[in-house]
Structures are given as C-alpha cells and as structure tokens.
Amino acid sequence: MNKEEKLHLINEIFTPSAPIENINLFSGRDIQLKSIKETILEKGQHAVMYGNRGVGKTSLSNMVSFMFEDIITIKVTCNRNDDFKTIWERALKKVKFGYPIKQVGYKAEEKMEVFPIQVPDLEQISPTEIENTLFNINENMVFIFDEFDIIKNPKIKAQMADIIKLLSDNLPFITIILVGIAESVEDLFGQHPSVERCIKQIELPLMGNKEAKKILNRNLKLLSLKIDDEISEKIIELSSGFPNYVHLLCKYSSEKAVSENKTKINIEHFNYAVKRSIDNSDHSIKKSYSIATKSSTKTNRFANVLLACALANTDEYNSFSSVEVIEKYNKITGELNKTESLNYNLGMLCKKERAEILSKEGKQKSRYKFRKPLLKAFIKLKQHDFTVK
Numbered sequence: 040m041n042k043e044e045k046l047h048l049i050n051e052i053f054t055p056s057a058p059i060e061n062i063n064l065f066s067g068r069d070i071q072l073k074s075i076k077e078t079i080l081e082k083g084q085h086a087v088m089y090g091n092r093g094v095g096k097t098s099l100s101n102m103v104s105f106m107f108e109d110i111i112t113i114k115v116t117c118n119r120n121d122d123f124k125t126i127w128e129r130a131l132k133k134v135k136f137g138y139p140i141k142q143v144g145y146k147a148e149e150k151m152e153v154f155p156i157q158v159p160d161l162e163q164i165s166p167t168e169i170e171n172t173l174f175n176i177n178e179n180m181v182f183i184f185d186e187f188d189i190i191k192n193p194k195i196k197a198q199m200a201d202i203i204k205l206l207s208d209n210l211p212f213i214t215i216i217l218v219g220i221a222e223s224v225e226d227l228f229g230q231h232p233s234v235e236r237c238i239k240q241i242e243l244p245l246m247g248n249k250e251a252k253k254i255l256n257r258n259l260k261l262l263s264l265k266i267d268d269e270i271s272e273k274i275i276e277l278s279s280g281f282p283n284y285v286h287l288l289c290k291y292s293s294e295k296a297v298s299e300n301k302t303k304i305n306i307e308h309f310n311y312a313v314k315r316s317i318d319n320s321d322h323s324i325k326k327s328y329s330i331a332t333k334s335s336t337k338t339n340r341f342a343n344v345l346l347a348c349a350l351a352n353t354d355e356y357n358s359f360s361s362v363e364v365i366e367k368y369n370k371i372t373g374e375l376n377k378t379e380s381l382n383y384n385l386g387m388l389c390k391k392e393r394a395e396i397l398s399k400e401g402k403q404k405s406r407y408k409f410r411k412p413l414l415k416a417f418i419k420l421k422q423h424d425f426t427v428k
C-alpha cells in the first residue's frame with residue numbers, strides 16, 4: 040500500500056462522525072448482539088435499546104441486517120416532527136415485497152415483481168391499521184426506530200406500546216426495536232405495564248477497555264501501523280469508553296504517522312492527535328466546557344474541579360461522590376482541602392451559569408454526575424494537551 044492508499048484507508052476505517060455500517064469494522068458488544076438475536080428469534084418478543092450519546096447504539100442496530108439472511112430489516116430514524124403516522128409511513132414505504140411472475144415464451148425466466156406496501160391514506164393511522172397492513176406481508180421482519188428519544192409526546196409512546204402488544208399477540212414473526220439516548224427503558228419509552236413482559240431491555244453501556252482496544256488493534260493492523268502499548272493504553276484511557284474518541288485519536292495519530300512515512304505511531308503523533316480531537320469534538324461539548332470553566336483568575340479552580348470530577352471513581356450509574364472529587368482535587372493541586380470546600384464549586388456546576396454541566400443525584404448524599412458523559416473524555420483530552428504544552 041502506498042501513502043495515498045493508506046491515507047484513503049484511514050478515512051474508511053476510522054469514522055468518528057459516522058456509525059459503523061460494515062460488519063468487518065464492528066468491534067465487541069457480544070452480549071448485546073446476543074440479546075438482539077434472542078429477541079428476534081423469540082416469537083412475540085421486542086426490544087428497547089438505550090444508552091448514552093455516542094456509545095454505539097446506531098452502529099449496533101446497523102448490525103441487525105447482517106444477523107439473519109431471511110429476515111427483512113427496516114430502519115427508520117425518528118425526527119422532531121414525527122408522530123405515530125409519519126414514523127410508520129416511512130417504515131412501511133421501505134418495505135418492498137415481491138413475488139415471482141412467469142414470463143411467456145422461449146427462455147422464460149422467473150422475474151420478481153416488487154410492490155411497495157400500501158400505507159392507508161388516512162389523516163390518522165391507528166395501531167390496529169398498522170397491524171392490518173403488516174398482516175398482509177406475512178414475512179419475518181424487524182423494524183428499528185432509532186433516535187426514539189426525540190419523541191416526547193406520551194401519546195405516541197402509548198401508541199407504540201399498543202402496536203407492540205398487537206404484534207406480540209397476533210403477528211409474532213415481526214420484531215420492533217426502539218433505540219435511543221436514555222438511562223432506562225421508562226426514560227425512553229414511558230411505562231406500559233401491559234407490554235413489559237414482551238420487551239427486552241438492552242442497555243448499551245460505555246465500551247469496555249477490551250472492546251475499545253479491538254477497534255484500535257484491528258484497524259492499525261489493516262494499515263500495517265505499529266504502536267507502543269503505552270500509547271495505545273493512553274488512547275483507551277482518554278477515550279473513557281466512547282468509541283468515537285477511539286476513532287478520533289487513532290485517525291489523527293495514523294494520519295500523522297503515515298504522512299511522515301513512519302510505520303509506528305509515536306508520542307508526537309499522539310499528542311498531535313489529542314489536539315485535533317479536541318478541535319473536532321462536538322460543538323455542544325466544547326461550548327459547555329468553556330462556559331463551565333470561564334474564569335478571570337489564572338488559577339482556574341473550576342477547570343481543576345471538573346478534572347477531578349472526570350477522574351473520580353464512579354458507581355454503576357456513572358455517579359461520583361464529593362469525597363472522591365476532593366481526593367482527586369487535592370492530588371491535582373497538591374493542596375489539602377476539606378470536602379466542604381468544593382461544595383460551592385460543585386453546586387455552581389449544576390447551575391445554568393456553569394452550563395449545568397453536572398447534575399446532583401439524590402438529596403441527602405452528595406453524589407454528582409456529568410449531564411453529558413462525553414465531557415469526561417473531553418476533559419481528559421484537555422488535561423493531556425495542557426500537560427504537554
């Protein structure tokens with residue numbers, strides 16, 4: 040592979056701003072892939088897949104179409120103006136079913152004639168009408184509704200629950216998978232006791248180090264690029280479980296190495312990649328950070344408090360206590376502060392003036408959480424960049 044080809048390949052395999060579509064570039068997530076397979080195979084079972092922004096929900100749902108040869112997969116991305124009717128209209132328009140028609144004459148070949156599904160031409164469509172439409176198709180199908188978190192109207196959620204119930208009871212070979220940013224199923228879908236039994240909850244947590252490392256190792260191998268263990272571990276650590284940061288850091292490190300005709304990524308390439316990854320982070324992340332840390336003094340207390348938050352040990356719900364924060368804060372600054380001394384800063388970081396970067400969990404115990412968990416990775420990148428300056 041020459042240099043041009045390598046640079047081209049880098050852009051094909053490291054896709055920080057696009058979900059994975061190619062199964063060969065998809066890493067890890069074995070447990071969740073298995074859960075989805077089981078859901079599809081179990082008659083009358085449906086699923087809600089939820090997790091943070093950027094953990095890989097869309098990528099995972101793109102893998103569904105590779106799972107079974109004889110199952111049609113239809114994916115719809117919900118948008119702000121959608122209602123029950125428009126969501127299903129878009130879904131049904133994508134269903135094309137065909138049956139063979141005999142040609143007359145010599146060398147008659149069987150041809151498929153393809154028909155789009157007729158969507159009922161009504162002002163409102165009810166769950167029963169959708170059921171009736173699907174009844175005529177009689178095929179194994181999976182409908183995926185991505186970015187379902189954008190649907191706020193409880194009526195639409197209730198209609199979705201109704202259609203799930205109807206399909207479970209009457210058309211068990213159809214599976215619905217709702218996908219979106221949320222901390223729980225109720226958060227995404229509301230509470231619908233009548234369908235709880237037929238919905239599998241699939242949480243997509245942050246990526247584990249092993250999974251993240253798979254992305255890095257496999258893709259660098261494709262480029263015949265080497266990397267020191269120390270640097271690859273640093274990439275995994277700074278990425279904080281967010282695969283898009285693995286992609287960002289690997290993309291820019293590789294680009295730099297290849298453009299210098301090197302076959303190994305070195306620390307300078309990595310430091311350059313950190314800078315580029317900061318620049319290329321989401322606008323909303325950069326903005327929140329700058330509001331939260333604005334300061335008129337040289338020693339920026341808020342920036343250090345945030346760094347301490349990003350480094351603090353978290354529980355399974357990604358929350359951390361003020362005790363953990365002070366411990367890290369003292370380590371960073373070399374000071375000996377008491378826990379209470381950061382209460383003001385932590386409190387302020389929950390307020391609008393500081394971009395509501397944190398939220399407080401629970402009343403009595405002071406536990407906090409990043410509202411946008413991607414910030415954790417961003418803050419660590421900033422810190423790394425600061426230390427190499």
Ligand SMILES: Nc1ncnc2c1ncn2[C@@H]1O[C@H](COP(=O)(O)OP(=O)(O)O)[C@@H](O)[C@H]1O
Pocket residue numbers: 054055056057058059064065066067068091092093094095096097098099254281282283286
């Ligand atoms: N399993 C995976 N293997 C490799 N890269 C992944 C994987 N999951 C996600 N990514 C990458 O992470 C980023 C975010 O993925 P995406 O599916 O868009 O997340 P979400 O839909 O949860 O916001 C993208 O750059 C994507 O290429």
Ligand SMILES: [Mg+2]
Pocket residue numbers: 096097098185186
């Ligand atoms: Mg997505």
